[in-house]
Amino acid sequence: MTGFARSVGVVCALVASAFALSTCATLNEDECLSADWYQLGQSDGGAGQPSNYLELHREACAKHGIPVNDALWYQGWQLGIRSFCTPQNGLLVGRDGKDYKNSCPADLAPEFLNAYQVGKRVHDARKELNEARSKLQEALDDLAGAKDDEKQRLTIEAETLRTQVFGAEIRVQSAEANYDRYLADLSRGF
Numbered sequence: 001m002t003g004f005a006r007s008v009g010v011v012c013a014l015v016a017s018a019f020a021l022s023t024c025a026t027l028n029e030d031e032c033l034s035a036d037w038y039q040l041g042q043s044d045g046g047a048g049q050p051s052n053y054l055e056l057h058r059e060a061c062a063k064h065g066i067p068v069n070d071a072l073w074y075q076g077w078q079l080g081i082r083s084f085c086t087p088q089n090g091l092l093v094g095r096d097g098k099d100y101k102n103s104c105p106a107d108l109a110p111e112f113l114n115a116y117q118v119g120k121r122v123h124d125a126r127k128e129l130n131e132a133r134s135k136l137q138e139a140l141d142d143l144a145g146a147k148d149d150e151k152q153r154l155t156i157e158a159e160t161l162r163t164q165v166f167g168a169e170i171r172v173q174s175a176e177a178n179y180d181r182y183l184a185d186l187s188r189g190f
Contacts, residue, residue: 025060026053032061032068041073045080048093050103051092053077054173081105087115091179094119097127118182129168136161 027035035057044053051074058068060181083089093100094116104112139161145156 002043025063026056027060027139029064029066031048032057032064035061035068037069037072038076040170041076041078041082042078044073045103045175046083047080048084048098048101049077051077051081051100074138081186082108085112087111091119091183094177095122098125102105105168115182118179122172122179125168125172129165129172131161132165136165177183 040057041054054068054070054073054077061068064067081103082105085108090100090112097120101114102109136158139158140153143151143158146154184186
């Protein structure tokens with residue numbers, strides 16, 4: 001499969017996923033009727049959803065003529081978001097490559113964001129390494145089936161890609177070491 005065909009396939013999958021997600025309601029009629037709004041708010045906050053996420057629930061339940069309990073949801077959300085917006089969780093959210101939705105309260109956001117960036121550097125470095133390894137493997141596959149007149153060019157390309165893989169490995173090691181130091185500092189209360 002060519003790089004272009006692979007790219008088109010990825011784009012199509014992303015568009016289909018975005019469309020599917022945009023057409024989903026957060027709650028169905030039964031869920032609106034039986035919702036424990038405090039628990040739902042706590043769950044939404046714990047997942048890092050911003051406070052305006054309640055509007056999606058309101059829209060979903062309004063389709064069925066069912067009101068939401070703003071006060072209970074918001075009380076639960078405040079508890080949940082405080083459990084989400086910890087530096088330890090910021091490390092994990094960033095390392096896992098998840099998006100941050102600017103949902104943390106002002107008093108928690110700076111520490112969460114610092115940790116998130118440390119974790120995100122690990123994610124980004126690992127992603128870069130995987131992409132570099134994939135490109136190198138493609139080049140080696142091309143080289144294995146190449147005609148004699150193409151072998152020199154493909155050999156140089158493979159060597160360049162090996163250098164890129166090596167550099168990416170160093171960046172992963174550096175990002176992971178920084179992550180480990182940050183985590184150790186958090187454990188010691190710094």
